[in-house]
Amino acid sequence: MKILKYVTITTAFFFITFSNAQSSIKVSLMEDAEAPIVSKHIYGHFAEHLGRCIYEGLYVGEENKLIPNTAGVRNDIIEALKELDIPNLRWPGGCFADTYHWKDGVGPKEDRPTMVNRWWGGTTEDNSFGTHNFLNLCEVLGAEPYLSANVGSGTVQELIDWVQYTNHDGISPMADWRRENGREEPWKVKYWGVGNETWGCGGNMTAEYYADIYRQYATFMPGWSGETEVYRIASGASEDDYHWTETLMKNVPHELMEAVALHDYAVFDWSDKGPSVNFDEEVYFKSMEQALKMEEYVTKHIEIMDKYDPEGNVDLLVDEWGGWYDAEEEVKNGVLFQQNTIRDVMIAGTVLNTFNNHARRVKMANLAQMVNVLQAVILTDEEKMIKTPTYHVMHMYKVHHDAKLVPSTIKENPQYRGLPVLSVSASKDETGKIHISLVNIDPEKDMPVEFDIAGLGIKNIKGQLLTSDKLQDHNSFDEPEKVTPKEFKGAKLKKDKISLTIPAHSLIVLQGEYK
Numbered sequence: 001m002k003i004l005k006y007v008t009i010t011t012a013f014f015f016i017t018f019s020n021a022q023s024s025i026k027v028s029l030m031e032d033a034e035a036p037i038v039s040k041h042i043y044g045h046f047a048e049h050l051g052r053c054i055y056e057g058l059y060v061g062e063e064n065k066l067i068p069n070t071a072g073v074r075n076d077i078i079e080a081l082k083e084l085d086i087p088n089l090r091w092p093g094g095c096f097a098d099t100y101h102w103k104d105g106v107g108p109k110e111d112r113p114t115m116v117n118r119w120w121g122g123t124t125e126d127n128s129f130g131t132h133n134f135l136n137l138c139e140v141l142g143a144e145p146y147l148s149a150n151v152g153s154g155t156v157q158e159l160i161d162w163v164q165y166t167n168h169d170g171i172s173p174m175a176d177w178r179r180e181n182g183r184e185e186p187w188k189v190k191y192w193g194v195g196n197e198t199w200g201c202g203g204n205m206t207a208e209y210y211a212d213i214y215r216q217y218a219t220f221m222p223g224w225s226g227e228t229e230v231y232r233i234a235s236g237a238s239e240d241d242y243h244w245t246e247t248l249m250k251n252v253p254h255e256l257m258e259a260v261a262l263h264d265y266a267v268f269d270w271s272d273k274g275p276s277v278n279f280d281e282e283v284y285f286k287s288m289e290q291a292l293k294m295e296e297y298v299t300k301h302i303e304i305m306d307k308y309d310p311e312g313n314v315d316l317l318v319d320e321w322g323g324w325y326d327a328e329e330e331v332k333n334g335v336l337f338q339q340n341t342i343r344d345v346m347i348a349g350t351v352l353n354t355f356n357n358h359a360r361r362v363k364m365a366n367l368a369q370m371v372n373v374l375q376a377v378i379l380t381d382e383e384k385m386i387k388t389p390t391y392h393v394m395h396m397y398k399v400h401h402d403a404k405l406v407p408s409t410i411k412e413n414p415q416y417r418g419l420p421v422l423s424v425s426a427s428k429d430e431t432g433k434i435h436i437s438l439v440n441i442d443p444e445k446d447m448p449v450e451f452d453i454a455g456l457g458i459k460n461i462k463g464q465l466l467t468s469d470k471l472q473d474h475n476s477f478d479e480p481e482k483v484t485p486k487e488f489k490g491a492k493l494k495k496d497k498i499s500l501t502i503p504a505h506s507l508i509v510l511q512g513e514y515k
Protein backbone atom coordinates (compact mmCIF):
# COMPACT_ATOMS: atom_id res chain seq x y z
CA MET A 1 0.00 0.00 0.00
CA LYS A 2 2.81 2.33 1.02
CA ILE A 3 4.67 1.57 -2.23
CA LEU A 4 1.59 2.29 -4.30
CA LYS A 5 1.16 5.66 -2.56
CA TYR A 6 4.83 6.50 -3.22
CA VAL A 7 4.53 5.63 -6.89
CA THR A 8 1.35 7.71 -7.24
CA ILE A 9 2.88 10.76 -5.53
CA THR A 10 6.10 10.52 -7.54
CA THR A 11 4.21 10.15 -10.81
CA ALA A 12 2.06 13.14 -9.94
CA PHE A 13 5.17 15.17 -9.05
CA PHE A 14 6.83 14.38 -12.38
CA PHE A 15 3.64 15.07 -14.25
CA ILE A 16 3.18 18.47 -12.62
CA THR A 17 6.86 19.37 -13.05
CA PHE A 18 6.85 18.29 -16.67
CA SER A 19 3.60 19.96 -17.59
CA ASN A 20 4.67 23.23 -15.91
CA ALA A 21 8.06 23.27 -17.59
CA GLN A 22 8.13 25.86 -20.32
CA SER A 23 9.35 24.35 -23.57
CA SER A 24 12.03 26.35 -25.33
CA ILE A 25 11.17 29.02 -27.85
CA LYS A 26 12.79 27.91 -31.09
CA VAL A 27 14.64 30.54 -33.11
CA SER A 28 16.45 29.76 -36.32
CA LEU A 29 19.27 31.89 -37.66
CA MET A 30 19.95 31.48 -41.37
CA GLU A 31 22.66 33.27 -43.27
CA ASP A 32 21.58 34.97 -46.47
CA ALA A 33 24.04 36.31 -49.00
CA GLU A 34 21.44 38.92 -50.02
CA ALA A 35 20.86 40.14 -46.46
CA PRO A 36 21.46 43.87 -45.96
CA ILE A 37 24.07 45.65 -43.87
CA VAL A 38 22.65 47.05 -40.64
CA SER A 39 23.56 50.70 -41.12
CA LYS A 40 25.33 52.16 -38.10
CA HIS A 41 23.10 55.20 -38.64
CA ILE A 42 20.21 53.26 -37.10
CA TYR A 43 21.97 54.07 -33.83
CA GLY A 44 21.70 57.84 -34.29
CA HIS A 45 20.73 60.44 -31.68
CA PHE A 46 18.79 63.66 -31.52
CA ALA A 47 19.57 66.91 -29.68
CA GLU A 48 16.84 69.54 -29.51
CA HIS A 49 16.64 73.00 -27.96
CA LEU A 50 14.11 71.75 -25.46
CA GLY A 51 14.12 71.84 -21.66
CA ARG A 52 17.63 70.99 -20.42
CA CYS A 53 18.86 69.11 -23.48
CA ILE A 54 21.23 71.78 -24.79
CA TYR A 55 21.47 74.44 -22.07
CA GLU A 56 22.17 72.99 -18.59
CA GLY A 57 22.67 69.66 -20.32
CA LEU A 58 25.07 69.20 -23.18
CA TYR A 59 26.28 72.79 -23.24
CA VAL A 60 27.34 74.65 -20.11
CA GLY A 61 29.07 77.57 -21.85
CA GLU A 62 32.67 78.34 -22.73
CA GLU A 63 33.11 80.44 -19.59
CA ASN A 64 32.02 77.70 -17.17
CA LYS A 65 34.81 77.02 -14.66
CA LEU A 66 32.90 74.53 -12.49
CA ILE A 67 32.08 71.85 -15.04
CA PRO A 68 35.03 70.70 -17.20
CA ASN A 69 34.14 71.38 -20.82
CA THR A 70 35.49 71.60 -24.33
CA ALA A 71 34.25 74.71 -26.14
CA GLY A 72 31.36 74.77 -23.65
CA VAL A 73 30.29 71.12 -24.08
CA ARG A 74 30.65 68.95 -20.96
CA ASN A 75 33.68 66.65 -21.12
CA ASP A 76 31.90 63.86 -19.21
CA ILE A 77 29.14 63.82 -21.85
CA ILE A 78 31.67 63.88 -24.68
CA GLU A 79 33.46 60.88 -23.16
CA ALA A 80 30.22 58.96 -22.60
CA LEU A 81 29.03 59.62 -26.17
CA LYS A 82 32.38 58.63 -27.64
CA GLU A 83 32.01 55.23 -25.95
CA LEU A 84 28.74 54.80 -27.84
CA ASP A 85 30.40 55.58 -31.21
CA ILE A 86 27.38 57.67 -32.05
CA PRO A 87 27.12 57.65 -35.84
CA ASN A 88 25.01 60.77 -36.35
CA LEU A 89 23.33 63.54 -34.43
CA ARG A 90 20.18 65.39 -35.48
CA TRP A 91 19.79 69.06 -34.49
CA PRO A 92 18.26 71.63 -33.66
CA GLY A 93 14.76 70.02 -33.51
CA GLY A 94 12.03 68.71 -33.61
CA CYS A 95 9.37 71.34 -33.45
CA PHE A 96 12.06 73.85 -32.49
CA ALA A 97 13.64 73.51 -35.94
CA ASP A 98 10.72 75.15 -37.75
CA THR A 99 11.11 78.27 -35.60
CA TYR A 100 14.89 78.39 -35.81
CA HIS A 101 16.76 80.90 -37.94
CA TRP A 102 20.32 79.70 -38.16
CA LYS A 103 21.81 83.08 -38.97
CA ASP A 104 20.85 84.24 -35.47
CA GLY A 105 23.21 81.59 -34.06
CA VAL A 106 26.50 82.50 -35.76
CA GLY A 107 28.95 85.39 -35.31
CA PRO A 108 29.92 87.15 -32.07
CA LYS A 109 27.69 85.91 -29.24
CA GLU A 110 27.05 89.39 -27.92
CA ASP A 111 25.47 90.37 -31.23
CA ARG A 112 23.12 87.40 -31.47
CA PRO A 113 19.43 88.17 -31.13
CA THR A 114 17.28 86.23 -28.69
CA MET A 115 14.12 84.35 -29.57
CA VAL A 116 11.25 82.75 -27.71
CA ASN A 117 11.17 78.96 -27.70
CA ARG A 118 7.42 78.90 -28.25
CA TRP A 119 6.99 75.13 -28.39
CA TRP A 120 8.97 74.30 -25.30
CA GLY A 121 8.03 76.37 -22.30
CA GLY A 122 8.31 79.84 -23.85
CA THR A 123 11.89 80.13 -22.58
CA THR A 124 14.23 82.74 -24.00
CA GLU A 125 16.75 81.22 -26.37
CA ASP A 126 19.89 83.34 -26.52
CA ASN A 127 21.30 81.54 -29.55
CA SER A 128 24.62 80.96 -27.79
CA PHE A 129 24.71 77.35 -29.02
CA GLY A 130 24.62 77.64 -32.80
CA THR A 131 25.85 76.07 -36.03
CA HIS A 132 29.59 76.24 -35.20
CA ASN A 133 29.06 74.75 -31.74
CA PHE A 134 27.00 71.91 -33.11
CA LEU A 135 29.14 71.02 -36.10
CA ASN A 136 32.38 71.26 -34.13
CA LEU A 137 30.87 68.97 -31.50
CA CYS A 138 30.01 66.43 -34.20
CA GLU A 139 33.63 66.51 -35.32
CA VAL A 140 34.83 65.88 -31.77
CA LEU A 141 32.42 62.96 -31.47
CA GLY A 142 33.20 61.57 -34.92
CA ALA A 143 29.45 61.72 -35.66
CA GLU A 144 27.83 62.82 -38.91
CA PRO A 145 25.71 65.94 -38.41
CA TYR A 146 22.08 65.87 -39.49
CA LEU A 147 20.69 69.40 -39.79
CA SER A 148 16.94 69.77 -39.59
CA ALA A 149 16.02 72.85 -41.60
CA ASN A 150 13.24 75.36 -41.08
CA VAL A 151 10.49 75.02 -43.67
CA GLY A 152 7.53 76.03 -41.49
CA SER A 153 8.65 79.63 -40.88
CA GLY A 154 11.79 79.83 -43.01
CA THR A 155 12.54 80.36 -46.66
CA VAL A 156 14.19 78.49 -49.49
CA GLN A 157 16.92 81.14 -49.53
CA GLU A 158 17.61 80.65 -45.82
CA LEU A 159 18.14 76.94 -46.38
CA ILE A 160 20.31 77.43 -49.46
CA ASP A 161 22.44 79.85 -47.47
CA TRP A 162 22.85 77.31 -44.67
CA VAL A 163 23.99 74.65 -47.13
CA GLN A 164 26.44 77.10 -48.65
CA TYR A 165 27.67 78.31 -45.24
CA THR A 166 28.42 74.82 -43.97
CA ASN A 167 29.60 73.17 -47.19
CA HIS A 168 30.99 75.54 -49.80
CA ASP A 169 34.77 75.57 -50.06
CA GLY A 170 35.16 78.31 -52.69
CA ILE A 171 34.52 82.03 -52.51
CA SER A 172 30.90 82.90 -51.81
CA PRO A 173 29.09 85.29 -49.47
CA MET A 174 28.18 82.49 -47.06
CA ALA A 175 31.54 80.70 -47.19
CA ASP A 176 33.30 84.01 -46.63
CA TRP A 177 31.05 84.74 -43.65
CA ARG A 178 31.90 81.32 -42.21
CA ARG A 179 35.61 82.13 -42.50
CA GLU A 180 35.05 85.50 -40.87
CA ASN A 181 33.41 83.60 -38.00
CA GLY A 182 36.50 81.50 -37.51
CA ARG A 183 36.03 78.38 -39.62
CA GLU A 184 38.17 78.00 -42.74
CA GLU A 185 37.25 74.50 -43.96
CA PRO A 186 33.64 73.59 -44.73
CA TRP A 187 32.12 70.90 -42.51
CA LYS A 188 30.60 69.11 -45.53
CA VAL A 189 27.24 68.28 -44.01
CA LYS A 190 25.51 65.45 -45.83
CA TYR A 191 22.20 64.91 -43.99
CA TRP A 192 19.51 67.61 -44.31
CA GLY A 193 15.94 67.42 -43.08
CA VAL A 194 13.49 69.49 -45.13
CA GLY A 195 11.14 70.52 -42.33
CA ASN A 196 9.96 68.52 -39.33
CA GLU A 197 6.47 67.13 -38.71
CA THR A 198 5.10 69.41 -41.40
CA TRP A 199 1.68 67.79 -40.75
CA GLY A 200 1.79 69.35 -37.24
CA CYS A 201 4.16 71.79 -35.49
CA GLY A 202 6.07 72.24 -38.77
CA GLY A 203 3.17 74.01 -40.50
CA ASN A 204 -0.03 71.93 -40.26
CA MET A 205 0.24 71.12 -43.96
CA THR A 206 -1.59 68.48 -45.92
CA ALA A 207 0.54 65.74 -47.48
CA GLU A 208 -0.25 67.07 -50.95
CA TYR A 209 0.74 70.66 -50.10
CA TYR A 210 3.94 69.56 -48.37
CA ALA A 211 4.91 67.34 -51.31
CA ASP A 212 4.86 70.45 -53.53
CA ILE A 213 6.73 72.58 -50.99
CA TYR A 214 9.27 69.79 -50.59
CA ARG A 215 9.88 69.68 -54.34
CA GLN A 216 10.58 73.40 -54.33
CA TYR A 217 13.04 73.29 -51.41
CA ALA A 218 14.78 70.13 -52.61
CA THR A 219 15.38 71.60 -56.08
CA PHE A 220 17.64 74.33 -54.75
CA MET A 221 19.60 72.35 -52.17
CA PRO A 222 22.33 70.58 -54.20
CA GLY A 223 25.04 72.26 -56.21
CA TRP A 224 26.52 74.62 -53.60
CA SER A 225 29.05 72.41 -52.01
CA GLY A 226 31.50 70.99 -54.52
CA GLU A 227 31.85 67.29 -53.96
CA THR A 228 29.52 67.05 -50.97
CA GLU A 229 26.28 65.56 -52.15
CA VAL A 230 23.43 66.55 -49.90
CA TYR A 231 21.10 63.81 -48.72
CA ARG A 232 17.58 65.27 -48.52
CA ILE A 233 15.13 63.90 -45.99
CA ALA A 234 11.43 64.59 -46.44
CA SER A 235 9.46 65.24 -43.26
CA GLY A 236 7.59 62.01 -42.75
CA ALA A 237 4.48 60.44 -41.37
CA SER A 238 3.46 59.95 -37.79
CA GLU A 239 2.82 56.34 -36.78
CA ASP A 240 0.25 54.80 -39.17
CA ASP A 241 -0.33 57.78 -41.47
CA TYR A 242 0.23 55.72 -44.62
CA HIS A 243 -1.44 58.33 -46.79
CA TRP A 244 1.45 60.70 -45.97
CA THR A 245 4.12 58.25 -47.13
CA GLU A 246 2.11 57.26 -50.20
CA THR A 247 1.64 60.90 -51.24
CA LEU A 248 5.33 61.69 -50.92
CA MET A 249 6.37 58.56 -52.80
CA LYS A 250 3.85 59.33 -55.54
CA ASN A 251 4.15 63.09 -55.87
CA VAL A 252 7.86 63.74 -55.34
CA PRO A 253 10.27 62.67 -58.09
CA HIS A 254 12.64 60.22 -56.43
CA GLU A 255 15.73 61.96 -57.72
CA LEU A 256 14.76 64.88 -55.44
CA MET A 257 14.45 62.82 -52.28
CA GLU A 258 17.02 60.52 -50.68
CA ALA A 259 14.81 59.55 -47.74
CA VAL A 260 11.39 59.78 -46.17
CA ALA A 261 11.12 60.06 -42.39
CA LEU A 262 8.77 58.45 -39.87
CA HIS A 263 8.09 59.46 -36.25
CA ASP A 264 6.77 57.01 -33.71
CA TYR A 265 6.84 57.36 -29.95
CA ALA A 266 5.75 54.70 -27.47
CA VAL A 267 2.83 56.77 -26.14
CA PHE A 268 -0.45 55.01 -25.39
CA ASP A 269 -2.50 58.10 -24.47
CA TRP A 270 -1.35 61.60 -25.43
CA SER A 271 -3.45 63.23 -22.70
CA ASP A 272 -2.21 60.91 -19.94
CA LYS A 273 1.16 59.39 -20.73
CA GLY A 274 1.69 57.98 -17.25
CA PRO A 275 4.70 58.35 -14.95
CA SER A 276 8.24 57.55 -16.04
CA VAL A 277 9.02 55.55 -12.87
CA ASN A 278 6.00 54.82 -10.68
CA PHE A 279 4.01 52.95 -13.28
CA ASP A 280 2.08 49.75 -12.66
CA GLU A 281 1.89 46.57 -14.70
CA GLU A 282 -1.09 47.83 -16.71
CA VAL A 283 0.85 50.89 -17.84
CA TYR A 284 3.88 48.73 -18.61
CA PHE A 285 1.71 46.52 -20.80
CA LYS A 286 0.24 49.52 -22.64
CA SER A 287 3.71 51.01 -23.24
CA MET A 288 4.98 47.74 -24.66
CA GLU A 289 1.88 47.31 -26.78
CA GLN A 290 2.59 50.71 -28.29
CA ALA A 291 6.34 50.16 -28.63
CA LEU A 292 5.84 46.89 -30.50
CA LYS A 293 3.64 48.68 -33.06
CA MET A 294 6.87 49.96 -34.57
CA GLU A 295 7.14 46.58 -36.32
CA GLU A 296 3.75 47.03 -37.99
CA TYR A 297 4.31 50.68 -38.91
CA VAL A 298 7.74 50.10 -40.41
CA THR A 299 6.51 47.05 -42.33
CA LYS A 300 3.55 48.91 -43.84
CA HIS A 301 5.44 52.10 -44.70
CA ILE A 302 8.05 49.92 -46.41
CA GLU A 303 5.34 48.10 -48.37
CA ILE A 304 4.22 51.46 -49.77
CA MET A 305 7.78 52.48 -50.55
CA ASP A 306 8.40 49.15 -52.28
CA LYS A 307 5.36 49.75 -54.46
CA TYR A 308 6.58 53.13 -55.73
CA ASP A 309 10.30 52.48 -55.50
CA PRO A 310 11.02 48.79 -56.05
CA GLU A 311 14.73 49.52 -56.64
CA GLY A 312 15.03 50.90 -53.11
CA ASN A 313 16.43 54.32 -54.00
CA VAL A 314 14.58 56.17 -51.23
CA ASP A 315 15.45 55.23 -47.65
CA LEU A 316 13.16 55.12 -44.61
CA LEU A 317 14.49 57.08 -41.62
CA VAL A 318 12.80 56.84 -38.23
CA ASP A 319 14.28 60.13 -37.11
CA GLU A 320 12.30 60.38 -33.86
CA TRP A 321 11.46 57.42 -31.64
CA GLY A 322 11.45 56.46 -27.97
CA GLY A 323 9.31 56.20 -24.85
CA TRP A 324 7.47 59.38 -23.86
CA TYR A 325 5.91 59.78 -20.39
CA ASP A 326 4.73 62.59 -18.15
CA ALA A 327 7.59 64.92 -17.24
CA GLU A 328 9.06 64.76 -13.74
CA GLU A 329 7.47 67.76 -12.09
CA GLU A 330 10.10 68.67 -9.52
CA VAL A 331 12.82 69.30 -12.10
CA LYS A 332 13.39 72.99 -12.78
CA ASN A 333 13.00 73.78 -16.48
CA GLY A 334 12.49 70.06 -16.89
CA VAL A 335 10.32 70.42 -19.96
CA LEU A 336 9.74 66.80 -21.04
CA PHE A 337 12.37 65.62 -18.55
CA GLN A 338 11.76 61.98 -17.67
CA GLN A 339 13.54 59.14 -15.88
CA ASN A 340 14.48 55.95 -17.64
CA THR A 341 13.83 52.42 -16.33
CA ILE A 342 13.88 48.76 -17.31
CA ARG A 343 10.72 49.51 -19.33
CA ASP A 344 12.94 51.73 -21.52
CA VAL A 345 15.39 48.85 -21.90
CA MET A 346 12.51 46.75 -23.22
CA ILE A 347 11.41 49.51 -25.60
CA ALA A 348 14.90 50.24 -26.93
CA GLY A 349 15.83 46.57 -27.32
CA THR A 350 12.69 45.57 -29.20
CA VAL A 351 12.57 48.67 -31.42
CA LEU A 352 16.25 48.39 -32.37
CA ASN A 353 15.71 44.72 -33.24
CA THR A 354 12.88 45.84 -35.54
CA PHE A 355 15.14 48.39 -37.23
CA ASN A 356 17.94 45.83 -37.65
CA ASN A 357 15.55 43.30 -39.14
CA HIS A 358 14.26 45.92 -41.62
CA ALA A 359 17.74 47.20 -42.49
CA ARG A 360 17.05 46.77 -46.20
CA ARG A 361 15.01 50.00 -46.14
CA VAL A 362 15.57 51.51 -42.66
CA LYS A 363 18.86 53.32 -42.99
CA MET A 364 18.81 55.71 -40.06
CA ALA A 365 17.01 56.31 -36.79
CA ASN A 366 17.30 58.92 -34.07
CA LEU A 367 16.45 58.27 -30.45
CA ALA A 368 14.72 61.25 -28.81
CA GLN A 369 16.44 62.99 -27.08
CA MET A 370 20.03 62.47 -26.09
CA VAL A 371 20.29 64.42 -22.82
CA ASN A 372 17.67 65.24 -20.14
CA VAL A 373 14.54 64.91 -22.30
CA LEU A 374 12.55 61.86 -23.46
CA GLN A 375 14.30 58.49 -23.68
CA ALA A 376 17.64 60.12 -22.91
CA VAL A 377 20.89 58.19 -22.72
CA ILE A 378 22.32 60.76 -20.33
CA LEU A 379 20.88 62.74 -17.42
CA THR A 380 22.60 65.63 -15.67
CA ASP A 381 22.09 67.51 -12.44
CA GLU A 382 24.49 70.45 -12.24
CA GLU A 383 27.98 68.87 -12.04
CA LYS A 384 26.63 65.29 -11.86
CA MET A 385 26.01 63.07 -14.87
CA ILE A 386 24.57 59.56 -15.13
CA LYS A 387 24.15 57.00 -17.87
CA THR A 388 20.61 55.68 -18.13
CA PRO A 389 19.61 52.04 -18.77
CA THR A 390 18.97 53.06 -22.40
CA TYR A 391 22.59 54.20 -22.64
CA HIS A 392 23.62 50.64 -21.83
CA VAL A 393 21.33 49.22 -24.51
CA MET A 394 22.91 51.50 -27.10
CA HIS A 395 26.34 50.44 -25.88
CA MET A 396 25.51 46.71 -25.99
CA TYR A 397 23.91 47.00 -29.44
CA LYS A 398 26.74 48.94 -31.07
CA VAL A 399 28.14 45.56 -32.14
CA HIS A 400 25.50 45.65 -34.90
CA HIS A 401 26.90 48.86 -36.46
CA ASP A 402 27.52 48.19 -40.16
CA ALA A 403 27.41 44.40 -39.64
CA LYS A 404 25.58 42.06 -42.03
CA LEU A 405 22.12 41.03 -40.91
CA VAL A 406 21.64 37.34 -40.15
CA PRO A 407 17.89 36.84 -40.63
CA SER A 408 16.13 35.15 -37.71
CA THR A 409 12.77 33.39 -37.42
CA ILE A 410 10.98 32.83 -34.12
CA LYS A 411 8.72 29.77 -34.07
CA GLU A 412 5.63 30.00 -31.88
CA ASN A 413 6.52 33.04 -29.84
CA PRO A 414 4.69 32.84 -26.47
CA GLN A 415 2.45 35.75 -25.56
CA TYR A 416 2.32 38.18 -22.69
CA ARG A 417 -1.28 39.47 -22.70
CA GLY A 418 -1.37 39.04 -26.46
CA LEU A 419 2.07 40.51 -27.14
CA PRO A 420 4.95 38.38 -28.45
CA VAL A 421 7.40 37.99 -25.56
CA LEU A 422 10.61 37.44 -27.47
CA SER A 423 12.34 39.83 -29.86
CA VAL A 424 15.55 38.90 -31.70
CA SER A 425 17.99 40.27 -34.24
CA ALA A 426 21.43 39.05 -35.28
CA SER A 427 24.33 40.18 -37.40
CA LYS A 428 27.87 39.16 -38.30
CA ASP A 429 30.72 41.58 -38.62
CA GLU A 430 33.91 41.58 -40.63
CA THR A 431 36.13 40.68 -37.68
CA GLY A 432 34.64 37.18 -37.46
CA LYS A 433 32.07 37.85 -34.74
CA ILE A 434 28.37 37.11 -34.72
CA HIS A 435 26.02 38.92 -32.33
CA ILE A 436 22.52 38.00 -31.28
CA SER A 437 20.42 40.49 -29.33
CA LEU A 438 17.32 39.16 -27.61
CA VAL A 439 14.69 40.70 -25.36
CA ASN A 440 12.12 39.02 -23.12
CA ILE A 441 9.37 41.56 -22.39
CA ASP A 442 7.38 39.27 -20.07
CA PRO A 443 7.37 41.04 -16.69
CA GLU A 444 7.45 37.80 -14.70
CA LYS A 445 8.36 34.72 -16.68
CA ASP A 446 11.84 33.56 -17.59
CA MET A 447 11.93 32.09 -21.09
CA PRO A 448 14.03 29.15 -22.28
CA VAL A 449 15.24 29.79 -25.82
CA GLU A 450 16.98 27.50 -28.30
CA PHE A 451 18.72 28.91 -31.36
CA ASP A 452 19.21 26.68 -34.37
CA ILE A 453 22.53 27.83 -35.80
CA ALA A 454 23.14 25.03 -38.29
CA GLY A 455 25.59 26.09 -40.96
CA LEU A 456 26.86 29.15 -39.09
CA GLY A 457 29.83 27.41 -37.50
CA ILE A 458 29.64 29.39 -34.27
CA LYS A 459 32.05 28.78 -31.40
CA ASN A 460 33.04 30.43 -28.11
CA ILE A 461 29.77 31.98 -26.99
CA LYS A 462 29.70 34.67 -24.34
CA GLY A 463 27.18 37.31 -23.42
CA GLN A 464 25.99 40.33 -21.48
CA LEU A 465 22.73 40.71 -19.61
CA LEU A 466 20.86 43.91 -18.78
CA THR A 467 18.04 43.65 -16.25
CA SER A 468 17.10 44.45 -12.67
CA ASP A 469 14.69 43.14 -10.03
CA LYS A 470 11.87 45.50 -10.85
CA LEU A 471 10.59 47.03 -14.06
CA GLN A 472 10.73 50.42 -12.36
CA ASP A 473 14.43 50.17 -11.45
CA HIS A 474 16.56 52.99 -12.80
CA ASN A 475 19.82 54.84 -12.30
CA SER A 476 19.69 57.92 -10.13
CA PHE A 477 22.21 60.52 -9.07
CA ASP A 478 22.41 58.69 -5.70
CA GLU A 479 22.59 55.23 -7.23
CA PRO A 480 24.06 55.67 -10.72
CA GLU A 481 25.02 52.02 -11.26
CA LYS A 482 21.83 50.27 -10.25
CA VAL A 483 21.08 49.15 -13.80
CA THR A 484 24.25 48.15 -15.65
CA PRO A 485 25.13 45.21 -17.90
CA LYS A 486 26.51 42.06 -16.25
CA GLU A 487 28.34 39.12 -17.72
CA PHE A 488 25.94 36.37 -18.85
CA LYS A 489 27.32 32.85 -18.62
CA GLY A 490 24.08 30.96 -19.15
CA ALA A 491 24.37 30.24 -22.90
CA LYS A 492 25.27 26.65 -23.77
CA LEU A 493 26.61 25.75 -27.19
CA LYS A 494 26.04 22.17 -28.31
CA LYS A 495 26.42 21.06 -31.90
CA ASP A 496 24.11 23.28 -33.93
CA LYS A 497 22.19 24.76 -31.01
CA ILE A 498 22.63 27.53 -28.50
CA SER A 499 20.35 27.21 -25.50
CA LEU A 500 19.79 29.61 -22.66
CA THR A 501 17.10 30.97 -20.39
CA ILE A 502 16.47 34.68 -20.68
CA PRO A 503 15.15 36.05 -17.38
CA ALA A 504 11.91 38.03 -17.21
CA HIS A 505 12.14 41.66 -18.43
CA SER A 506 15.71 41.21 -19.63
CA LEU A 507 17.91 41.96 -22.58
CA ILE A 508 20.88 39.82 -23.62
CA VAL A 509 23.50 40.32 -26.30
CA LEU A 510 25.41 37.15 -27.18
CA GLN A 511 28.70 37.12 -29.00
CA GLY A 512 30.16 34.14 -30.82
CA GLU A 513 32.96 33.58 -33.25
CA TYR A 514 32.22 32.14 -36.65
CA LYS A 515 34.49 30.24 -38.95
Ligand code: AHR
Pocket residue numbers: 048093094095096196197320368369374
Ligand atom coordinates in the same frame (compact mmCIF):
# COMPACT_ATOMS: atom_id res chain seq x y z
O1 AHR B 1 10.53 65.07 -29.20
C1 AHR B 1 9.62 66.06 -28.86
C2 AHR B 1 8.83 66.52 -30.05
O2 AHR B 1 8.11 65.45 -30.57
C3 AHR B 1 9.63 66.99 -31.23
O3 AHR B 1 10.06 68.30 -31.10
C4 AHR B 1 8.63 66.86 -32.34
O4 AHR B 1 9.24 66.67 -33.59
C5 AHR B 1 7.78 65.70 -31.91
O5 AHR B 1 6.44 65.99 -31.98
